[in-house]
Amino acid sequence: MEELSKRYVPGDIEDKWYQHWMDSGHFHSTPDDREAFSIVIPPPNVTGQLHMGHILNNTIQDTLIRRARQEGKNACWVPGTDHASIATEAKVVNMLRERGIKKSDLTRDEFLGHAWEWTEKYGGIILHQLKKLGASCDWERTAFTMDEIRSDAVIGIFVDLYRKGKLYRGKRMVNWDPAAQTVLSNEEVIYEEEKTTLYKVRYKIAGTVDEWITIATTRPETILGDTAIAVHPDDPRYTHLHGKMAIVPLINREVPVIADSYVDMAFGTGALKVTPAHDINDYEIGLRHGLEVIDVLNADGTMSEDAQMYIGLDRDVARKAMFEALTEAGQIVATEELIHNVGRSERTRVVVEPRLSLQWFVDMKTIAEPALHAVLENEIEFYPENLKNTYRHWMENIRDWCISRQLWWGHQIPAWYLVNEVAGSRNMTDEHQVFVGATAEEALAEAKRITGRGTQVD
Amino acid sequence: MQKPSGSRVEELKLTDLRQDDDVLDTWFSSWLWPISVFNGWKDQKEIDYYYPTSVLVTGWDIIFLWVARMIMAGYEWKGEKPFQSVYFTGMVRDKQRRKMSKQLGNSPDALALIDQFGADGVRYGIMASAPAGGDILFDEKLCELGRNFCNKVWNALRLVKSWQVDASLPHDDGRALAIQWMHSRLNAVDTELRRHYQQFRLSEGVTSLYSFVWDDFCSVFLEVIKPAYGAGADQKSYDATLELFEEICKLLHPYMPFITEEIWHQLKDRAKGDDCMISLISSAPGEVEPRVMEVFDHILTVKSSVLELRNQHQLSPKETIVLVFPSDPELVTLWNTPGAEAILHKLANATCAEGIGEGVSFLAGKYQYHAVLTIEVDKEAELKRMNEELAYYIGFVSSVEKKLSNEKFVANANPEVVEKERQKKADGESKIEQLQKSIASLS
Numbered sequence: 085m086e087e088l089s090k091r092y093v094p095g096d097i098e099d100k101w102y103q104h105w106m107d108s109g110h111f112h113s114t115p116d117d118r119e120a121f122s123i124v125i126p127p128p129n130v131t132g133q134l135h136m137g138h139i140l141n142n143t144i145q146d147t148l149i150r151r152a153r154q155e156g157k158n159a160c161w162v163p164g165t166d167h168a169s170i171a172t173e174a175k176v177v178n179m180l181r182e183r184g185i186k187k188s189d190l191t192r193d194e195f196l197g198h199a200w201e202w203t204e205k206y207g208g209i210i211l212h213q214l215k216k217l218g219a220s221c222d223w224e225r226t227a228f229t230m231d232e233i234r235s236d237a238v239i240g241i242f243v244d245l246y247r248k249g250k251l252y253r254g255k256r257m258v259n260w261d262p263a264a265q266t267v268l269s270n271e272e273v274i275y276e277e278e279k280t281t282l283y284k285v286r287y288k289i290a291g292t293v294d295e296w297i298t299i300a301t302t303r304p305e306t307i308l309g310d311t312a313i314a315v316h317p318d319d320p321r322y323t324h325l326h327g328k329m330a331i332v333p334l335i336n337r338e339v340p341v342i343a344d345s346y347v348d349m350a351f352g353t354g355a356l357k358v359t360p361a362h363d364i365n366d367y368e369i370g371l372r373h374g375l376e377v378i379d380v381l382n383a384d385g386t387m388s389e390d391a392q393m394y395i396g397l398d399r400d401v402a403r404k405a406m407f408e409a410l411t412e413a414g415q416i417v418a419t420e421e422l423i424h425n426v427g428r429s430e431r432t433r434v435v436v437e438p439r440l441s442l443q444w445f446v447d448m449k450t451i452a453e454p455a456l457h458a459v460l461e462n463e464i465e466f467y468p469e470n471l472k473n474t475y476r477h478w479m480e481n482i483r484d485w486c487i488s489r490q491l492w493w494g495h496q497i498p499a500w501y502l503v504n505e506v507a508g509s510r511n512m513t514d515e516h517q518v519f520v521g522a523t524a525e526e527a528l529a530e531a532k533r534i535t536g537r538g539t540q541v542d
Numbered sequence: 543m544q545k546p547s548g549s550r551v552e553e554l555k556l557t558d559l560r561q562d563d564d565v566l567d568t569w570f571s572s573w574l575w576p577i578s579v580f581n582g583w584k585d586q587k588e589i590d591y592y593y594p595t596s597v598l599v600t601g602w603d604i605i606f607l608w609v610a611r612m613i614m615a616g617y618e619w620k621g622e623k624p625f626q627s628v629y630f631t632g633m634v635r636d637k638q639r640r641k642m643s644k645q646l647g648n649s650p651d652a653l654a655l656i657d658q659f660g661a662d663g664v665r666y667g668i669m670a671s672a673p674a675g676g677d678i679l680f681d682e683k684l685c686e687l688g689r690n691f692c693n694k695v696w697n698a699l700r701l702v703k704s705w706q707v708d709a710s711l712p713h714d715d716g717r718a719l720a721i722q723w724m725h726s727r728l729n730a731v732d733t734e735l736r737r738h739y740q741q742f743r744l745s746e747g748v749t750s751l752y753s754f755v756w757d758d759f760c761s762v763f764l765e766v767i768k769p770a771y772g773a774g775a776d777q778k779s780y781d782a783t784l785e786l787f788e789e790i791c792k793l794l795h796p797y798m799p800f801i802t803e804e805i806w807h808q809l810k811d812r813a814k815g816d817d818c819m820i821s822l823i824s825s826a827p828g829e830v831e832p833r834v835m836e837v838f839d840h841i842l843t844v845k846s847s848v849l850e851l852r853n854q855h856q857l858s859p860k861e862t863i864v865l866v867f868p869s870d871p872e873l874v875t876l877w878n879t880p881g882a883e884a885i886l887h888k889l890a891n892a893t894c895a896e897g898i899g900e901g902v903s904f905l906a907g908k909y910q911y912h913a914v915l916t917i918e919v920d921k922e923a924e925l926k927r928m929n930e931e932l933a934y935y936i937g938f939v940s941s942v943e944k945k946l947s948n949e950k951f952v953a954n955a956n957p958e959v960v961e962k963e964r965q966k967k968a969d970g971e972s973k974i975e976q977l978q979k980s981i982a983s984l985s
Contacts, residue, residue: 088703088808092689092696092801094660101803110819115591122592124576126600126608134652136634136642136680137601140672143665144631145599147744150796152596154823160592162579169568192563213653218661218799220819227579229571237578238571241619444564454617455610464613465627467742471602478606485611487567494565503560524556537554 102215110153111220113160121152121159125221127166127229131175131206134213146219153220161220163211164227167203173493176202188264192492199493230495238495239522246499246520250447253518255377256486257364260439262385262399263432267490273427273436280424284353284417285410287313290329290338297322297330297341298417300352302424303362304410305402307332308391309380310339312358314369317343319354333415334406335392342373364438381437399437444488444497452482500527502535573611576624583619595625597742602630629742632677634668639679655685662798663688669748669797691752692801695794698760699805701768702783708774716884720766721782722831723838727758728789729828730835735793736827748797755790762842766888784809792821837879841886844906848890851904851913854927862887864914865894866901873909903980908969910976925984932977939970 089096105111113122123145128138145161153159176199177187187195211226227234245251259268283304286296297313313330315322322341329338339358346369347356360370361379370377380391387394387402393409394402410416427436456479458464459472466472488497500519519534521527532538571578576598582589594616600609609628616624634642634649642649655664659682666688671678731754738747767783769775775783787809791802795818806818848863857863867873874896877883886892892913899912902924945951946963 088696088700090700092660092692094662094692094800095657097804098661098800101800105803105817105819108815108817110817115587120592120596122595123597123599124579124595126598126604127572127575135649136652136668137631139652139655139664140631140634140668140678141599141601143668144629144672144744146799147665147669147796148597148599148629148739148742150799150819151739153819154792154795154821156822156825164575164579166568166572169565216653216656216661218665220799225579229568229575233581233584234571234574234578237574237581237583238566240583241574241615242566242570244619444566448614451614451618452610455613458613458617458623464623464625467627467629471605471628471630474602475605475610479610485567487570488562488564489567490563491565494568495571497562497564497566499562500559501562502554503558519559524559524561527561528554528556528559531559532554535554537552539553 098216098218102218105220106223111161111222112224113158113222116158118156118158121149121155121157123149123161125161125163127164127227128210129168129171130165130203130208130210130228131168131172132165132210134210134217138210138214139217142214142217142219146217150220159220160222160225162225162227163214163219163221163223164225165207165211165229167228167230167494169489169491169494172199172203173491176493188266195492235495236522239498242495242498243520243522243526245446250451252445252447253442254445254484255440256443256445257367257438258441258443258490259427260383260437260441261429261432261434262381262383262437263434264429267439267441268429268436274430275425275427277423278426280422280426282352282420282422283407283410284419285333285357286415286417287330287333287357289325289341290331297325297355298353299355299357301357302422303403304406305387305391305394305399306359306362306380307357307406307410308335308387308393309359309361309378310337310357311360311370311375311378312339312373313341314344314347314356314358315341315354316347316349317345319347319349321354333413334409340373342369344369344372361440362438367438367440377440379440381439383439385434385437443486444499446485446487448482448484452479455479498522498527500524500531502531569607569611572608573615574619576612576616577620589620593620594623597627597629598625599629599631601633603633605630627742631672634678634680637679637681639677642680650680650682655682659685659689660692660800662692662801666691666748666752666798669744670752672745688798691756692798694756694760695801695805698755698764698787699808701764702787703808705769705775705780707777707780708769709777711774711776713776713778714884715881716888717767717776717779717881719834719838719879719881720763720885721779721786722834724759724763724782724786725828726830726834727754728786728793730830732793732823732827733830744797751794751797755794759786759790762889766885791818792823795819795821837876837882838885840876840907841882841889844886844892844894844911845890847904847906847911848892848913851902855902855915857915859891861891863890863892865892866897866899866912866914867894867909868899869896870909899983903976903983905973905976908972908976910980921984925981928977928981928984932974932981935970935973935977939967939974942967942970 125145126141149159149161176195179202180187180198207228214221242251259273261268280302282300282302284298284300285304285307286298289295289297299313301307310332315325325341326343328341330341331338342358346365347354358366358369358375360367360375360377362381369375378390380388381399382388385399387397387399389395394405397405407416428434429436456476459466459475466475498520500521502517517534519527519531521530576593576595577583577589580588580592582593598609612624616622636642636648640648659667664685667685668678668680670687671680671684731750734750735747738744738750767779788806791806795802799819803818806812806821844865848865851857851863852859867877877894877896883894886894899910901912901914903910903912905911942963946967952960
C-alpha cells in the first residue's frame with residue numbers, strides 16, 4: 085500500500101471517490117422491494133452559482149440520503165434546476181444589452197433563442213458544483229422545470245384547473261409604461277426621489293352649506309377617478325363624517341367618506357382621496373369597501389372618456405389644467421413642495437402608471453383546505469414545529485394566486501383568444517372569450533365548439 | 543351551439559387564434575416538483591414507489607411560495623401529501639447577523655471554501671452550526687474546525703497503519719478493558735445518533751460524533767491500545783481497532799463522505815463493491831455495558847485529577863505518581879477490575895493502591911484520593927486552595943437547594959431533571975465533607 089501523506093489532502097481523494105461512486109452506480113435508484121427513501125432537491129436557479137445557502141441545504145439532504153442508504157433503504161435523491169423566470173430573463177436582457185441588443189427589438193422566438201443559449205451555456209454549472217460538495221444525487225434523473233416532461237405537467241394542470249373551474253382571469257394592478265405601452269415587471273421600475281408638488285384640495289360634504297374635508301394629492305388629475313374619501317377609523321377629527329358623502333370637485337360626483345385603518349393619520353390632512361384605478365393601495369381599499377373603479381387614463385397616458393374632462397389630454401398637461409380649474413373653483417387650500425419616490429421605466433424613463441390589467445388567478449380556497457388539515461393534524465411533520473403556526477395563519481387567510489407574468493422566459497399560458505378581438509394593441513380592460521387547451525389544436529377545437537364556427541357540413 | 547340557419551359562418555382556423563403572451567409564475571411549475579420529477583402523471587410505477595417523498599429540506603423563507611403550494615398540489619392531484627416531513631433550515635448569516643447576499647458581498651465563495659478546507663471540512667463546519675430552523679452565523683473558523691477534525695482522524699489512521707502485528711504478543715487486560723469500553727461507548731453514541739436522526743437533529747448528531755471520535759477514540763482509546771514504543775501490536779487489539787475504526791467510518795460517513803471512504807479503503811483491502819458509502823448499519827444498536835462504562839468513567843475522572851495535580855505542582859509527566867484510595871468496597875472492586883490500573887498508568891502515569899491517605903488529597907467523583915508526592919507541599923497554599931474549593935461547593939449546594947425548594951420547579955420540571963439536581967446536591971455535599979476532613983488533617 086502507498087505511503088500515507090502526513091496531512092489529510094482532500095484534493096487528492098475527493099474527485100477520485102466521487103467518480104468511483106458514480107461509476108459504481110451507488111447513486112442510482114430504481115424501484116424494488118426495499119423501502120423507498122426519496123428526497124427531491126429544491127431546484128436551484130438553472131444559471132445560479134453555489135452559495136452558502138445551497139451548501140447548508142444540500143449537505144443536510146446528502147447526510148440524510150446517505151444515512152438512509154446505510155439503513156438499507158432504497159435511497160433516491162432527485163436533482164434538478166429551476167428556470168427562474170424573472171431572474172433568468174433579467175440576466176438574458178442584461179447580457180443582450182451589453183451586446184447592444186434591446187429586448188423590444190426582438191421577436192419572442194428570437195429572445196427565447198438567446199435565453200436557451202444562455203441556459204445551455206450556464207445551466208448545470210451549479211449541479212457540477214454540488215458534486216464537489218459530495219452530493220449523492222441520482223444524476224440520471226436530473227430534471228429541469230422547462231424540460232418536456234415538466235412542461236407537459238405544467239400545461240396539463242393549467243388545463244385541468246381551468247376545466248375544474250379553479251382558474252380564472254381577473255383584474256389586477258400592474259406597472260404600466262405609457263410610452264412603451266407595455267407592462268413592466270417590478271425589476272424594470274427604478275425608484276428615485278424627486279421633487280414634486282403636493283396639492284391640498286377641499287371637498288364639500290354633501291347636504292351641508294359650508295362643511296369641507298381636505299385631502300392631499302400629488303396627482304390632481306386623478307381626482308376625476310375618485311370614488312371615496314378615506315379616513316382612519318380612530319381619527320377624532322373625522323368621526324362625525326363617517327358614512328357621509330363628499331362631492332368630487334368639478335364633476336360633482338358624490339362619493340362616501342369611509343373609515344379604513346390603512347390611512348396614515350399623520351400624513352397630510354389625514355384624509356385620503358381614493359382612486360382605485362390608479363393606485364395599488366387605493367385599489368385594495370376599493371376591494372375592501374366595494375368601491376367603483378373609474379379608469380381616467382388611456383393606455384398612452386392621456387385622459388380617457390371616463391375622466392369626463394380633458395379627454396385626450398396628456399396626464400401632465402391635465403394636471404396643470406386641473407390645478408387651474410380647482411384654484412378658480414376655490415377648492416385649493418394650499419400647495420407645498422414634496423420630495424417623494426417616483427417609479428420610472430428603466431427603458432423609457434417615463435413615470436410608471438399603476439394600471440389594472442387582466443391576469444390569471446388560481447382560486448385557492450378549496451385547494452388549501454386539505455393542505456391546511458394535513459399539517460395541523462401532523463399528517464406532515466414540520467421541524468421545527470413552531471412553523472406550523474406561521475403556516476396555519478397564512479393558509480387560513482389565503483388569497484388567490486396570480487400566476488401570469490408579463491415575461492417571455494417560462495411556460496407560455498395555454499390560453500388562446502380570437503385574433504380579431506385582440507387586433508392592434510392589447511386592450512387591457514376587455515374580457516375576451518378564452519379557449520384553453522394543452523395545444524393550439526386543442527384550443528382550436530374548443531373554440532369551434534364554443535363559437536359554433538366548426539367544420540361546415542353542406 | 544346552434545348555427546344561424548341559412549348563413550354560412552366561416553370555419554375557425556389556427557391563424558384565427560392567438561396565444562396569451564404571458565408566461566406562468568415559476569412557482570406554478572415548482573409546486574408540482576415532487577410529482578413531476580417522477581413523471582407522476584404518466585409513470586404510475588415510479589410515482590407509486592417514490593411518492594410521498596420522505597423529507598423536504600428547504601428554507602423557511604419559502605414556506606408559502608413553495609412548501610404550502612406543494613402540499614396543496616399533492617392533495618389536489620395525488621390525493622396525498624408530497625412528503626412525510628419538512629426540515630426547515632435557517633438563513634445563513636454573517637457574523638454581524640446580516641443575511642448573506644451578493645449585494646452585500648458578505649457571502650464567501652463556496653467553491654473556494656471547498657478548495658481551502660476540503661468538502662468534508664466545509665460540510666462539518668456548516669452542519670455543526672445548523673440547528674433546524676435556527677439561523678446560522680457562518681464563520682470560516684467552523685470549516686477550519688472541520689478540517690482539523692479531518693486531520694485528527696487522518697492522524698489516527700496513520701497511527702493505526704504504522705502498527706506491525708506481532709503474533710507472539712499476548713492480549714493484556716488493559717487493552718481488553720479499553721476495547722470493551724470503546725464498544726460500549728460506540729453503541730451509546732450509535733443509540734444517541736439514531737434518536738438525533740429521527741428528530742432531524744443533525745447538528746447535535748455531528749457534534750456528538752466529533753467529541754466521541756476526538757476525545758474517546760483518539761485521545762483515550764488509541765493511547766491505551768497503541769503498542770509500546772518499538773514494539774508490535776497484538777493481533778486481537780489490532781483487529782478490534784480496525785473493526786472499531788470501520789464502525790466509526792460508517793457512522794461518520796453521511797456527514798463526511800470523502801475521508802471516511804478513503805479511510806475505509808486504507809484500513810483493509812476491499813472486494814469490489816465493498817464501499818463505505820453502501821455499508822449497512824445494524825438494524826438496532828449494540829449493548830452498552832454499564833459496569834464497564836462506570837469503571838472507565840472513574841478512571842478518566844482520576845486521570846483528569848492527576849493531570850490537574852501535575853499542573854498545579856509542576857510535576858513532569860515522566861514522574862510516576864502514587865495514588866492512595868480509601869478502603870471503600872465499591873472502589874476496591876472497581877480497581878480490582880482487570881486492566882483498570884494498567885489503563886490509569888498509561889493515561890496518567892500513576893499507580894494506585896488501597897490505604898490510609900497521606901500527602902496531597904483530591905476528589906475524584908465522590909471519593910477522596912491522596913497523591914503521595916515526593917515534593918515539599920506548601921501547606922499554606924494547599925489550605926488556601928482547599929478553603930476556596932470548600933467555599934465554592936458550599937455556594938453551589940446552596941444554589942441547588944434553592945432550586946429544589948422551589949415547588950414550582952419540582953412540580954413542573956421533567957423528573958429526570960429533578961433527579962439530576964438531587965444528584966448534584968448529594969455530590970456537592972460529599973465533596974464538602976471530604977474537603978472539611980482534608981482541611982482538618984492538614985491544619
